[in-house]
Structures are given as structure tokens and as C-alpha cells.
Amino acid sequence: MSEIFKGKAMTDNPAVIRTIKGRGVPVKGNDIDTDRIIPARYLRCVTFEGLGAEVFKDERYNDDGSEKKHPFNEPKYAGASILVVNRNFGCGSSREHAPQALMRFGIKAIIGESFAEIFAGNCISMGIPVFTADEPSVAAIQGLVEAHPDSVLTLDIDSETCSGPGDQVQLSINSSAKAALLGGTWNTLDELLMNEDQIETVYSRLPYISGFS
Amino acid sequence: MGKNLFTKVWDQHRVTALSETRDQLFIGLHLVHEVTSPQAFQALRERNLPVKYPNLTLATADHIVPTQDQLLRPFKDDLAEQMMVAIEENTRDFGIQFFGLDSDSQGIVHIIGPENGATQPGLTIACGDSHTSTHGAFGALAFGIGTSQVRDVLATQTLAFERLKVRKIQVSGERGSRVAAKDIILRIIAELGVMGGIGYAYEFAGPVIESLSMEERMTICNMSIEGGARAGYVNPDQTTFDYLEGRPFVPKDQAFEKAKEYWRSIASDPDAEFDDIYELDITGMGPMVTWGITPGQSVEMGKNLPRLEDLEEKDREITTKAYEHMGFREGQPLEGEKIDVAFIGSCTNGRLSDFRAAADVVKGRRVASHVKALAVPGSRKVKTQAEAEGLDTIFKDAGFEWREAGCSMCLAMNPDKLTGRQLSASSSNRNFIGRQGSAHGRTLLMSPAMVAAAAIEGAVTDVRNL
Numbered sequence A: 001m002s003e004i005f006k007g008k009a010m011t012d013n014p015a016v017i018r019t020i021k022g023r024g025v026p027v028k029g030n031d032i033d034t035d036r037i038i039p040a041r042y043l044r045c046v047t048f049e050g051l052g053a054e055v056f057k058d059e060r061y062n063d064d065g066s067e068k069k070h071p072f073n074e075p076k077y078a079g080a081s082i083l084v085v086n087r088n089f090g091c092g093s094s095r096e097h098a099p100q101a102l103m104r105f106g107i108k109a110i111i112g113e114s115f116a117e118i119f120a121g122n123c124i125s126m127g128i129p130v131f132t133a134d135e136p137s138v139a140a141i142q143g144l145v146e147a148h149p150d151s152v153l154t155l156d157i158d159s160e161t162c163s164g165p166g167d168q169v170q171l172s173i174n175s176s177a178k179a180a181l182l183g184g185t186w187n188t189l190d191e192l193l194m195n196e197d198q199i200e201t202v203y204s205r206l207p208y209i210s211g212f213s
Numbered sequence B: 001m002g003k004n005l006f007t008k009v010w011d012q013h014r015v016t017a018l019s020e021t022r023d024q025l026f027i028g029l030h031l032v033h034e035v036t037s038p039q040a041f042q043a044l045r046e047r048n049l050p051v052k053y054p055n056l057t058l059a060t061a062d063h064i065v066p067t068q069d070q071l072l073r074p075f076k077d078d079l080a081e082q083m084m085v086a087i088e089e090n091t092r093d094f095g096i097q098f099f100g101l102d103s104d105s106q107g108i109v110h111i112i113g114p115e116n117g118a119t120q121p122g123l124t125i126a127c128g129d130s131h132t133s134t135h136g137a138f139g140a141l142a143f144g145i146g147t148s149q150v151r152d153v154l155a156t157q158t159l160a161f162e163r164l165k166v167r168k169i170q171v172s173g174e175r176g177s178r179v180a181a182k183d184i185i186l187r188i189i190a191e192l193g194v195m196g197g198i199g200y201a202y203e204f205a206g207p208v209i210e211s212l213s214m215e216e217r218m219t220i221c222n223m224s225i226e227g228g229a230r231a232g233y234v235n236p237d238q239t240t241f242d243y244l245e246g247r248p249f250v251p252k253d254q255a256f257e258k259a260k261e262y263w264r265s266i267a268s269d270p271d272a273e274f275d276d277i278y279e280l281d282i283t284g285m286g287p288m289v290t291w292g293i294t295p296g297q298s299v300e301m302g303k304n305l306p307r308l309e310d311l312e313e314k315d316r317e318i319t320t321k322a323y324e325h326m327g328f329r330e331g332q333p334l335e336g337e338k339i340d341v342a343f344i345g346s347c348t349n350g351r352l353s354d355f356r357a358a359a360d361v362v363k364g365r366r367v368a369s370h371v372k373a374l375a376v377p378g379s380r381k382v383k384t385q386a387e388a389e390g391l392d393t394i395f396k397d398a399g400f401e402w403r404e405a406g407c408s409m410c411l412a413m414n415p416d417k418l419t420g421r422q423l424s425a426s427s428s429n430r431n432f433i434g435r436q437g438s439a440h441g442r443t444l445l446m447s448p449a450m451v452a453a454a455a456i457e458g459a460v461t462d463v464r465n466l
């Protein structure tokens, strides 16, 4: 790990994220794409505010506005902040509106069997840890949450674990994401802005920028 | 061992290492559109930051623009109007070139980059849109990014990014009649799965890929992301250079010669190393159509839909869900399924050659009376060229609506939408539930010629039998 990283992790950076504590909500099914998480019609917006109300809209409501059966509608999961999903969650569009809608609904971390890459990257850049675990472990957490919706789970980023009322479950998190969350550098802009000179060096060495002249 | 294109271009653009696994990567071309940029510009305003290199940034409006009465402002949809105003103001205030509604270059972001020659070999390209992989057709490294990253690129021209692994997909064999680039990529996705490319960039190579036109290569690279690969590319060659020569952003004369030399130098070496190699022989392969709710659920014409019992356990759940949504039966053929809507367009298949291929099928025939058929050019330039060849007349005479440029029915952000349970034959790239604007709508992805055949017959049809 680079020096910069070590240095940052030591300080009292409010952006450092080490643990997430909260109740869980399972949303089962594979290949849940971003169009399902936030239908495209809600992308017609110039701010992300208000997207929380539209999350999973077509899965949660019928055309006439009446509620469908969906974990996000169930009172027993109200206030839950840890989403537990299955395989290839967040596939499809690069829209950050999808994790934004989840975050604004109250989701602070996600555990799943696997995630689409752009979705996972978007989550990290918003400070939402994305953990993976094998199928039986995810099923165990989903089962636990269903049976005990009131129990609080603790997700620890450094040890990559989920602890709750049952056995501790081993999770895994991408190493860059881990470094960014623990180092408080998940909001990448400040880090990128620091290297202005090097950016300009690359700019001047690329032959196409001067039109090959 | 030699290097592959990905490695060469990445190293050339690497600003510094941010951690053991993440690099700061310089972006040579940032493409911007109205949907994923307003919040990013807002973030710059809040911090009083300028756009670092407006000269490397190019914007258009495509997702929300209506494809009828496009110039009538304000748009009927207030929210769309707000977004349009936002991109007009943002590009003006930050000094970014904008192909807006007053420009004859307006169009879908992944069409206007290449057709104006802004997309070139050896570039790193980013855009807040997952189909940015399209630009890889030129031998560029092109990635879809989220809005926070759009902000990062606007402010710094760089991204914090993890290097991808590279899988070479070697396509060989005899290409059958009416087998389109779309069929090849649908086949690749079906073989490797919608998650197969996670963590990878795909290098599309081999004799079949080399023989493709630039527009066909764009169709292939466009759908890399539907196979989970964040980027896809083809090594630049004479086909690439011939396409680029003379386009507005491309260097001329002496500079063009120098450019070609550089472009050749960034292609994968003959002995390049790859993390994985996958070989596909397309001999005997027919047109492909998706029948489900992920782009990996496709069937070759002449074959029947899968039976659950024949599938691996892990694929059964999504297959069951697909059958529920689509209302199809296991083991049935797709041919003969009555369609309601036919859509030719999108960044996958909204280019001149796509309209030529479809017009070739449509010419002298009539769209079935129960079908609503749309032909929507991907850009104003495509529209003008198609009209110069008289393609618009062929479509209109057959009963197609010939529209103005935009994303249209590829996604539900503008007035072109499915209603109810309509079944749509579509040349676009996503068949996710609700994608085309109705929560119950159903999408069959296929090539433009296959959409044309479906429109004429009013049902899914093997274009080879027409």
C-alpha cells in the first residue's frame, strides 16, 4: 500500500468507513438489473433527490398504484439498511441513479453473491460497501434476516465479516474498495485533484491531443 | 511475450498508482449526455471547479429528445425540458462543444463520436453510459462510468480505475447469409453468459472480426457490456483507417500519416499475452433472437426455446422468471410469435448500414397491419445519408414511421414507449423487464434485417425464408 494511503487511514477522516450496523432486507433473485432498481422514466431528473421513493417502483407497485408484495414494502423490514441480494445484482445501465435510489431509500451496504462491475463501482464511489459471499452464506443471511428481521447485523470492512445473532459469516470485498473505504478516499475527487502536475504531463505526452502535429 | 492493446493504451494513459490495485487513468475523450451529467456539473459548481480540459469533452442530447417535432420547445414533457435546459446551460457555462438541437451533428452519443472521427484508436474514452464500449471498435479503451466518475473526469480528466483482465475472443468460420454482427455478439453472450465478462475487457479478434466493417464492429463492441465486460475492442487496421480518413476530428495529410503510424503501434502484438482466450466458430450459425429478460437468453432461428430440465440448476430461476414474464412455453419455437411493435434504431443498430440491411428486406413489401413500425436513425447525419439514398421512402412506403434521431424506444425516457404487454421486435441491446417503457412490455432483440422481417410478417420470422 502506498504511503499516501497509510497516512490517510491514520487521521480522523470523517469519510473513513469501518463498520456498518443495521437491520437487513433480502431482495431475492438473480440478474436484477438497474432498470428494475430504478425504471428509466425516473432518470428524467437533474438532481438525485427524491429517487428513494421510486426505488424498485415497478416491482413494488401495480399500475393503479396499489402495492405489490415486495420486501421494500413490508413493514417488518422498514428502516433496514443492509440489502442482501443474489447473483449479478445491478447489471445493465451505468446509471448511478440505481445506487442513489437505494441509498436515498436508506440502504448503507449491500451483500450479494455477485455484482455487475459498474454498479459495484458506483456504490463504492458513494461510500456504500458492496460485499460478496458464496451462495450458501448469502442464503444463510437472507434466511436469518427473514426469520429475525429485528436483529442488527454488523458488517466489518477490515475483517470482511457479517456478525449477527447467528454464526459469523465470512464475506469478501474488493481490495481497492476496501482500501478506499478504510482510507476515507471513496470520494475519489480529492485524491484525483492532488495529482495535477502528473495529469498535465500525460496531457502533453499524448500525441493525439496535439493532432499529431 | 508481446503486449496487448489494452496494456499499451492503459500504460500510456496512466497518471499514477493510487493504491496497489487502482490507477489514476487519463481520459482522452469524455463524451457527455443529458441524463448522467447534470448532477456531475452541479458538483463542480458547488466546489467552484472548472472543467479541466473542455477541448477533450464533447456533448450531445439523445436519451430524452423526442423523435417527432424535435425542434418544438419547450418539450411537452417538463422533466425532459428541464434536462435539456440543464445540458444547454452546462455546456455553455463550462465551454464544452455541444451537438444540441441546433446542430446537424446531434445524435446518440455512441454514434456521433465515431461518425465525426472524435473516436480514434489508442484513446481512452469515458462516458456516463454503459454502452461506451461501442467506441472500442476503433481500438480505443472505452468505459461506461457513473455520475460520480463523470464529475471526476470533468474536474480532472482522470478516473480512479482498476486495470481489467483481457480475454481474447477469437471468432472464425464461415459467416452464413443474413448473419449479422448482432447475431455474432448475441451468440457470444449466450455462450459466455451475462456475467462471463465481469472483470474483463474483451478483445474481439480472428478472421470473422477482421472482415467486419467498422459499423459491424461497433455493434459487437456495443454489446460487450451485456456480456458483463466493461470494455470491448478490436485492433485498428486498414478498415479502421479508411473509415476515419476525412472525418471532421481526424488529422489530415501529413498528420494523418503520423496518426496511422501511432495507431498501428498500439495494436496488440502478434505474440501478445492474454488472461484468457475463447474461440468461437460461427460456421452454420443462423440469426439469433432473444426470447427472455436478459440478453443472454437467446435462441438461434430454427431451434426451440430451452427446457428447464435441460438447464443447469443455476440458470433455472431466471429462466422460469423469463417464461413467466414473456408468456412463452418451454420447448416452443419463437418463429410465428405475433409482434406488436418493430423498432429499428439505437446505438447498437442505428447506423447507415443497419438501415440499408433493413431496407433491403422491407423494399416492395408492406408492414403487417397490426404492427407499429419505427425506423429511428441514430444521428442526424445517419438520417441525412439514409435520405440521400432514398431509404426513408422505402421505409415509409412499407408503412414504417421514419423518425428524427435519438435513443427512442431503446429505453423509456422519451415519448416512444411500449404499452401494456406489447411484444416488440427491437434492434436495440436490452430486453430487461420494463426497458422499453411498459412494466409488462416484452422485448425480443435481433438484427435490423430480422426486425424488418418480423415487421413484414407481423411475427418472428427467419429472414432467410422471406
Ligand code: SF4
Binding pocket: B062, B063, B108, B109, B110, B129, B131, B346, B347, B348, B406, B407, B410, B411, B428, B429
Ligand atoms: S440507444 Fe439505448 S443503449 Fe444506446 S445510448 Fe441510447 S438509451 Fe443507451
